Amino acid sequence: MLDQARALDAADPLREYRSRFELPEGVIYLDGNSLGALPKATKARLSHVVQREWGSDLIRSWNATENGGDWITAPQRIGAKIAPLxxxxxxxxxxxxxxxVNLTKLIGAALTMNAGRTVVLSEPGNFPTDLYMVQGLQARGMAxxxxxxxxxxxxxxxxxxxxxxxxxxxxxxxxxxxxxxFDMAALTKAAHDAGALVLWDLSHSGGAVPVDLNAAGADFxxxxxxxxxxxxxxxxAYAFVAERHHETFRQPITGWMGHAQPFAFSDTxxxxxxxxxxxxxxPPILAMAALECGVELMAEIGMDRLVAKSRALSEFFGAAMAQHCPHMRCVSPADPAQRGSQLSFRHAEAYAICQALIARGVIGDFRDPDILRFGFAPAYVSFADAAGAVTALAEILDSGEWDAPEFRQRAAVT
Amino acid sequence: MLDQARALDAADPLREYRSRFELPEGVIYLDGNSLGALPKATKARLSHVVQREWGSDLIRSWNATENGGDWITAPQRIGAKIAPLxxxxxxxxxxxxxxxVNLTKLIGAALTMNAGRTVVLSEPGNFPTDLYMVQGLQARGMAxxxxxxxxxxxxxxxxxxxxxxxxxxxxxxxxxxxxxxFDMAALTKAAHDAGALVLWDLSHSGGAVPVDLNAAGADFxxxxxxxxxxxxxxxxAYAFVAERHHETFRQPITGWMGHAQPFAFSDTxxxxxxxxxxxxxxPPILAMAALECGVELMAEIGMDRLVAKSRALSEFFGAAMAQHCPHMRCVSPADPAQRGSQLSFRHAEAYAICQALIARGVIGDFRDPDILRFGFAPAYVSFADAAGAVTALAEILDSGEWDAPEFRQRAAVT
Incomplete structure (x- = not known):
């Protein structure tokens, strides 16, 4: 399996990009779907923003300066770089x-635009914060x-x-x-046919799978x-509002940075x-500067190459799992065009197995109550990583080493 | 004036703290009330968080690690450090x-707790975002x-x-x-007597003037x-909720990080x-790490010393202005116990004068339409800074050098 992986890595058009990230020695990182790795460029960029733009230029960096600055346009500038993804x-x-917070804004905007209707339709088991936001509005009689x-x-x-x-x-x-x-185009069309607006959460999509918001006719x-x-x-985070709504949408968190003239300090x-x-x-400028570096790197690689690599990686991993860990039940769709850049497996002891893997330097993650999840961030995960993870998991399952008290003890963040 | 300033600096109990900040050569910085200066400790701390906690430990840093980590408790940990201030x-x-965003949460909480009442009372000319947040709710019939x-x-x-x-x-x-x-205690009492809750915006107070939320009986x-x-x-930012409301308050932006068990991923x-x-x-961890450094430094100095220095600085500056720039009309209260750590002056040409000062390396700021504002961040501003600013301003006013096209041209951020 490792030979095959090495051959795939040698032929990988993205193989040079791995060196653009800091990846710790001895770690196989399959959790970029929870926290992406550190681009090397981010270190230098943050250091510049801290030392020159904040430390030396101080308040002047809100405008463009010789050192860069132009903090005031960061939200729009970074948004424009995310757009093609x-x-x-x-x-x-x-x-x-x-x-x-962006969900609150856009749910609020949609409810105002579709006055007379109050239902927000979603699925059970959606990412919790999406549902909680609707529940927060429901508690106030708004949804x-x-x-x-x-x-x-x-x-x-x-x-x-x-x-x-x-x-x-x-x-x-x-x-x-x-x-x-989900089939974004089909569901968007069905919602529009029913007179509803549509809000897509792309948290596990952007930068990993093909997304075409405008081709699908998405609203938000x-x-x-x-x-x-x-x-x-x-x-x-980022937010998308289709151009056709730009004149009419109104979001409820009406802060001064969203004012037509923030520095007129008007009462209205x-x-x-x-x-x-x-x-x-x-906006938190230090965090925005780091985001901009990450986005620029993904934009440089481009979605076509990211998607091709993601699918090849997850296909390789899935096949290896079927061969070497046949008792782990995959709950992700078999067709790579119908799933994200991840494969998830159900096992009653998923938590302890996940901890045993981490102890061997293989970082995936656990999702309550019984899911073991492996993400394939296409920009820096190699086929050798995928092979190494399967080998470690097979050994852990064979040896039963996961069945130890230290692997059962739950951490604050799982 | 400069001799007197130097004598005051020599006797200043905070004189050693100036070296804990990065302050550019040739600049007098009187705008810490808009953007505080860079603590030297922040550079090393951010570098550690980026390289070790994010780069090496990756997702594991949400829990406590050998390198630090414990990102998950940062909001509460930093809040606890702000509390004594x-x-x-x-x-x-x-x-x-x-x-x-925190205003939206707490205005929403107050309106729910005080059901049957809908008025949010404030003053015209309050900081715009505070008023805009109420207007956003009003547009939805909530306030x-x-x-x-x-x-x-x-x-x-x-x-x-x-x-x-x-x-x-x-x-x-x-x-x-x-x-x-404002007299926080008197207004809080009057509001409570009227059956209203009270929300204080401390943006220009925390770390600069004495604030005792609990002595005043503040709610939020x-x-x-x-x-x-x-x-x-x-x-x-930070937010305060009085302990007596901890059981009952409900804020509307009900995200997953505010859930009793975020990692149970419940639908409810x-x-x-x-x-x-x-x-x-x-939470944006890189921005939180920088905030924690700034807060720790202020906590180390302590409010008593910060307040004493702030008052001494603004008194010195005010007296020097009265002597050397008698035509600049001060609009801040004369009693330092009744004002923030700033002095503001009204002048029809305030914008151009502010730009001429910046060209000389004296950074104060302009607030539309005619206010020239000087802030005295007590941790790093010296009496010599104050004297230098007054001297520069006097020269600019005497020479009329502010009356130049380049000083009248408005930047994106003023």
Whole structure:
């Protein structure tokens, strides 16, 4: 298996990109879908922003300076760089706040635009924060959460089944646990036919799988900066608003940075043009600088190459697992075009097995209650990594070494 | 004037702290109330977080590691360090999101707790984002903004004047333009007598003037991380919730990080205990690390020494201005106990004068339409800085050098 992996690595068109990341010795990192690795360029860039732009130029760096600066345009500038990764126009995407906060803004915007309808339709088991945001609005009488299984989603949009109540269809494109991927175009069309707007959460998609928001006719989207975009722990998120809504959408967190003229310090809110009105408070510039480095690297590689590598990696890993760990049940779709850049396996002892793997330097992750998840960040994971992980897992399962008290003890963050 | 300043610097108990900051050569920085200077410790700390915690330990750093990590507790840990600077208990403060987003959370919480009342009372000319947040809720029928002049505020809380409608009194403790300071205890008591809750914006207070939230009986507060706390450009903000509300308050941005068990990935939101439910999305760890360094330095100096220095500096500056720039009209209160750590002056040509000062390396700031503002960050501003700024300003006014086209041209960020 390792020979085959090495041959694939030698022929990999992305093989040079691995050296653009800091990857610790002795670690196989299959958790870039939870926290992307550190691009080497980020270190120098952050050091520059801290020492020169903050330390030397101080407040002047909000405007463009000889050292760079131009902090004030960072949200739009980074958004424009993310846009081609998700099939959007540059002025339709902005980097700001967290996925959670951006969900609140866009759910709020959709409910206002679709006045008279209050239902937000989603699936049980969606990433929790997406559902919690609807529940927060529901507690204030602003929304009604309706959850239906993914295979009943189009049916639920039918007027006969209450589809006329649906203000917003809110789905996560790639499921965080299983990697299942929705057909974005088909579901968007079904929602529009029912008079609903659509909000896609791209947290597990952007930078890993093909996304074409405008081809699908999507209204809104949010996505995560710290997974496949390699923006650093808790990196700012991004949001997409289709151009056709730029004049009309109103989001509820109406902060001064989203004002048409923030530095006029007017008493009266007036939204900035277009997607800029998504801004609320002052953006965290250090975190934005790291995000920009990660995004630039992904944009340099380009989605076509990232997607091809992702599929090849997960296909190789899946085949190796079937051969060497036949008792691990894969819960991700078999067709790589229908799943995210990950493979997930169900096992009653998934937590302890995950810890035993980490003890051997193989980092995947566990998702409650019984999922062992391996992510294939295409920019830096090698086929040899995939082979090494399968070998380690096979040994752990054969030896039973996972069955130890230290591997059963739950950490604060799992 | 410079001799007197040098004597004051020589006797300054904080004189050693100036060297704990990066301050560029040839610059007099009187804008720490807009962006605090860079603590030297921040550079090393950020480098460690990037290289070791993110680069080497990757996802494992969410838990405590040999290299540090423990990212998951950063919001509470940093909040606890801010608490003594604002008269709060450690478990009443949390670092997260921006001031704007935290305002939305706490205004929402107050309106829910004070059901039946919808008015948010504030003053015209409050910092814009505070008012805009109320307007965002008002556009959704959730709140009603009522603005009254600051000297009529207690009157407006009288039941005879509609005080019974007031759900929340929301004020900025120190006014960003003029430096005027509200009597926190008196206004909080008046609001409580009227059955209203109180939310204080401490953005221009925390780390600069005495604040005792619990002595005043405050309900809620927000504050800024990038001004006197020196947390870096756009640093995360902080929020305070009085312990007596910990069981009952509910904020509307119900994200997964504010869930009682985020890693159980339940479909149903259940708020975390106490102030932790203020969290929404994943915190920006790089920005949090920088904030923590700034906060630690302020905590090391301590509020008593910071306040004493701040008052001495602004008194010195005010006296020098009266002598050397008698035509600049001070709009800040004369009593240093009734103002923030700043002095503001009104002049029809304030913008051009501010630019001419910056060209000479004296950085204050301009606030639309006619305010020239000088902030005295007590940890690193010297009396010699203050003297140098007054001298430069006097020369600029005498020579008329501000009256040049390049000084009238407005930048994107003023």
């Amino acid at each position: 998700v099939g959007a126009q540059p002025h339709e995407v902005i980097a700001c706040d967290s996925v959670s 009604e959460q309706r959850l239906v299984a993914r295979d009943k989603m189009i049916e639920a949009l039918d007027p006969k089944n209450g589809g006329r109540d649906v203000a917003l269809l809110m789905l996560t494109h790639v499921h965080y646990k299983t990697g299942e991927m 989207a949010v996505g995560c900066g710290y997974k496949y975009l390699n923006g650093g722990p808790g990196a700012p 809110y007036e939204p900035a043009p277009g997607v800029s009105r998504m801004l609320a408070g002052t | 604002v008269g709060a208990q450690p478990h009443e403060v949390i670092a997260c999101d921006s001031v704007s 009603e903004q009522r603005l009254v002049a600051r000297d009529k505020m207690i009157e407006a809380l009288d039941p005879k004047n509609g005080g019974r409608d007031v759900a929340l009194l929301m004020l900025t403790h120190v006014h960003y333009k003029t430096g005027e300071m 507060a927000v504050g800024c991380g990038y001004k006197y706390l020196n947390g870096g450009p756009g640093a995360p 939101y259940e708020p975390a205990p106490g102030v932790s439910r203020m969290l929404a999305g994943t």
